[in-house]
Amino acid sequence: QHWEWTQGVGLYGLWKLFTKTGEKKYLDILTKFFDSQLEIGFPALNVNTMAPFLTMSYVGEYLREERYLTPCRDSAAWIMDHFPRTQEGGFQHMTSDTLNDQELWDDTLFMTVLFLANMGRIEGKQQYIDEAQYQFLLHAKYLADPKTGLWYHGWTFNGRHNFAGAFWGRGNCWITIAIPEFLQMVNCDATVRIELIRILLAQIRALCRYQDSSGMWHTLIDDPTSYVESSATCGFGYGILKAVHTGLVGPEYEQVALAALEPILGYINCDGVVSQVSYGTPMGRESKDFYKNIELKPMPYGQALAMLFLIECLQ
Numbered sequence: 525q526h527w528e529w530t531q532g533v534g535l536y537g538l539w540k541l542f543t544k545t546g547e548k549k550y551l552d553i554l555t556k557f558f559d560s561q562l563e564i565g566f567p568a569l570n571v572n573t574m575a576p577f578l579t580m581s582y583v584g585e586y587l588r589e590e591r592y593l594t595p596c597r598d599s600a601a602w603i604m605d606h607f608p609r610t611q612e613g614g615f616q617h618m619t620s621d622t623l624n625d626q627e628l629w630d631d632t633l634f635m636t637v638l639f640l641a642n643m644g645r646i647e648g649k650q651q652y653i654d655e656a657q658y659q660f661l662l663h664a665k666y667l668a669d670p671k672t673g674l675w676y677h678g679w680t681f682n683g684r685h686n687f688a689g690a691f692w693g694r695g696n697c698w699i700t701i702a703i704p705e706f707l708q709m710v711n712c713d714a715t716v717r718i719e720l721i722r723i724l725l726a727q728i729r730a731l732c733r734y735q736d737s738s739g740m741w742h743t744l745i746d747d748p749t750s751y752v753e754s755s756a757t758c759g760f761g762y763g764i765l766k767a768v769h770t771g772l773v774g775p776e777y778e779q780v781a782l783a784a785l786e787p788i789l790g791y792i793n794c795d796g797v798v799s800q801v802s803y804g805t806p807m808g809r810e811s812k813d814f815y816k817n818i819e820l821k822p823m824p825y826g827q828a829l830a831m832l833f834l835i836e837c838l839q
Contacts, residue, residue, distance in 0.1 A: 527567055528620065529635050530804065530824045531557075532575025537828025539579045544835050554583050558592055566595060569602050570618045571629075571636050578639040585646050593646075600643035600652060603636065611681045614662045626681040629807065630667050633660060634698040638705055645710050657716045660706065664723050673726030674734075674745055675699050678807050688808040691745045692815055695805075697759025697829070699727060704766040721772050728773060731760055732780050739783035743802055743815055750816045754791050754800040757784050758829035765836040785837055788830065801826030 535554060542550035558580055567573050577599050584592030608616040610626045615636060617629035637659045644652030666679035669691070676686040677695045703724045707717060734745045740752035741760055764781040767773045791800045801823050808814035 527561055527573055527576050529572035529575040529631070532572070532578065532635065534824030534828045535576055535579040537831035539582055540835055541831050544838075551583070554579060555587075558583065562591060562595075566599075567620065569599060569606075570620055571615065571632050572619050574599060574603070574636040574639050575634075578642060581639060581642050581646060596639075596643055597647065600640055600647075600649075603640050604652065604655060607636075612662060613658070614666075615659055617678070624807075627678055627807070628663055628666055628680075629678045630663065630675050630692075630695040631698055633663055633702045633706075638702060638709070641706055641710050653710050653712075656706070656710070657712055660703070660720060661716065664719075668723055668726070672746070673728075673730035675727065688810055688812050688814065690808050690812045690815055692805065692808070693741055693743045693745055693753050693756030694759065694802065696727065696731075696745060697756045697763060700724070700731070700760050700763030701766070701832070704763060704770055704772055707772065708766075708770055724767060725773055728764055728767065728777055728780075731764070732777070735780065735783065739785070739787045741784075743818070744812055747812065747816075751802075751820070752787075752800065753802050753820075754788060754798055755802065755823070755826045755829045758788060758798075758826075758833040760784070761788070762829065762832040762836050765833070765839070769836065769839050781833075782837065784833070788833065792830065796827075797822050798826045798830045 535557065538550050538553055577596050580592050581596040584596060608618050610616045610628060614628050615632050617624045617627050617632050637656050640652050641656035644650065644656065667675045669676060674691040675696050677690050677692045678687050703720050707720060731741065735741060736752055738752060740757045742748060742750045743753040743756065744750040761781040761784040764777050768775055768778045792798050799822060800820055802818045803821055803823065805815065805818050
């Protein structure tokens with residue numbers, strides 16, 4: 525009943541499931557959802573309401589359906605012409621309920637930039653791809669920690685700091701997923717590709733160091749007193765496996781990802797519901813404890829990230 529980032533990630537999991545299995549029932553779920561939204565109309569555009577358009581663009585391309593591609597074209601053009609910008613031209617993490625003035629968040633690359641890049645590929649618009657490359661590099665400049673290789677949740681140009689300085693699990697997993705997806709999606713400039721692989725490898729090496737003995741990762745990656753969390757763990761598992769399978773990193777990292785498989789299966793009940801998933805998480809602006817107190821409950825993105833991880837495990 526909503527067109528937001530949680531549904532956007534869920535749709536993406538279903539799209540990947542369709543492309544891997546070819547089972548029409550998954551495509552039917554997607555087209556039913558999109559047709560319903562076309563009748564209702566789309567909400568105001570922002571970082572999070574862009575997320576469902578990523579899958580819609582793939583479905584429109586696959587079916588050659590203009591009714592799906594036209595809203596995608598309009599939304600991609602809006603990104604280029606009207607999206608609020610931070611200093612240095614970053615996509616300000618504007619959401620449905622707050623402007624987040626002059627803030628960069630790690631979520632933005634998955635929720636908005638992948639869609640823009642995909643429309644650049646579909647429409648043959650190099651300027652979209654160039655913009656996406658720039659956003660990846662700019663976000664990395666302010667969010668990727670050179671000491672650990674992990675990513676901070678956010679950065680503000682108002683005060684020039686990384687808020688609570690948290691290495692939040694699910695926020696980091698968007699990066700582990702987005703970089704391999706992006707590099708497979710479009711032909712990047714050679715120097716950009718090299719830099720993004722370097723950034724991804726630095727993060728994966730850090731994830732190796734901080735992986736819990738259970739095979740999971742904690743919601744604060746470097747804090748073993750925070751709970752282990754399923755959505756981030758599935759995102760890391762998928763991103764690492766995809767990076768291995770596409771040749772971005774060496775095969776020695778495959779076992780790191782596969783170590784998460786057994787504990788994740790343990791968090792999936794007989795109805796397929798994934799538990800141990802942290803609820804939607806805004807910026808922890810003052811304390812890392814904020815992340816440790818986020819409630820756990822099943823969510824569409826938890827389901828989708830588990831789909832991605834399990835599909836890639838079958839490769």
